[in-house]
Amino acid sequence: MPESDKKPLAPAAPRFDWQADLALIADAAREAGKVAMAHFGQSPEVWWKNEGRSPVSAADYAANRILEEILRHARPNYGWLSEETDDDPARLSCDTLFVIDPIDGTRAFLAGKDTWCVSVAVVHKGKPVAGILVAPSLHEEFTATIDGPARRNGQDIAVSTAGIEDSLKLASAQDMVAIFSPILRPRIERVDHIPSLAYRLALVADGRIDATLVKKSAHDWDLAAADLILARAGGSVTDLDGQSLVYNREDVTHPVLCAASADILPALLKNISRIPRS
Structure with missing residues (x-):
């Protein structure tokens, strides 16, 4: 076939390494967990938002800052959505972004209860593709990617096998x-x-x-x-x-x-x- 008759090859679909993103957000979430733990049980300063319905503490802001420093530096082309950062509509034009809650369960955190965690996800085209929850006070980590298993502290996990007829x-x-x-x-x-x-x-x-x-x-x-x-x-x-x-x-x-x-x-x-x- 003459060169002029050959059809151009379609561009290759982009390849995404969600495992690399999981490693990145895991490191960042662990660091944020350490920052939060430094405030845990120390009566951090508290403010109220959403017309006084939701508390936010110095620990939330400190954990958010370390997440921003690590993640935005590593992936400057990703969008950003965090509970403790003013929303930027520019995220809507991003195919991929970080979705962050620096401390999920702030009320529990402030009450000295262990059931709080750092939540970090990578979202691509509306769906989460990598995620980690770090619960440092409970010594637990939950992780997953869109193409891998869910794990707790490195071990595969699965939902309950209870049926609808069971308790x-x-x-x-x-x-x-x-x-x-x-x-x-x-x-x-x-x-x-x-x-x-x-x-x-x-x-x-x-x-x-x-x-x-x-x-x-x-x-x-x-x-x-x-x-x-x-x-x-x-x-x-x-x-x-x-x-x-x-x-x-x-x-x-x-x-x-x-x-x-x-x-x-x-x-x-x-x-x-x-x-x-x-």
Whole structure:
């Protein structure tokens, strides 16, 4: 065939090394965890945001700063969304970005409780592709990439094998349990409140609880890393219509959600008898 008749080759699809990104965010999250631990139990200064509904402490800001220093220097082309950084609409034009909660569970942190964590995710085209939760006070780390297993402290984890006919450990407020049908409710064993949403989802991924309900208005930074970890462990978190979550939209809040193993989630959703107001 003459050279002039040859069709040009299509450009190769970009290759992404999400394992390298996981290594990067893991190092950064561990450093942020060390910074937070230096404030833990030390009564850090506290301010109130969202019209006085949400506390933020000097520890949150300090952990956020170290994450920014490490991650933005390493990946200057990635966008940025963090609970403790003023939102920059430029993130909407980024295919890939970091989604950060420097301390998920600030109320627990300030109360001296161990159930808080540093949550860091890489989100690509609306989906998390690498994520880590570091819970330094509990000596736990949960990790996953889109093409690898979910792990806790380096060991593979999986969701509970409980079926819809079994007794189900559900982490939720009492008023949220009432959304389930009277048929299912007697089989629900409600677990005490777990302040960190990210850590709560990790417990579903780890099989320590079977499911959780999430009140409306959770944010991308509460969910992205834990969403991926749960998915790679065999579970899912969706809205009440069974729709998966999309990240890095203009509105970063989400409706009421349900999380469980992929095997029982559809049945749980079918057993919702009323839509909660909160």
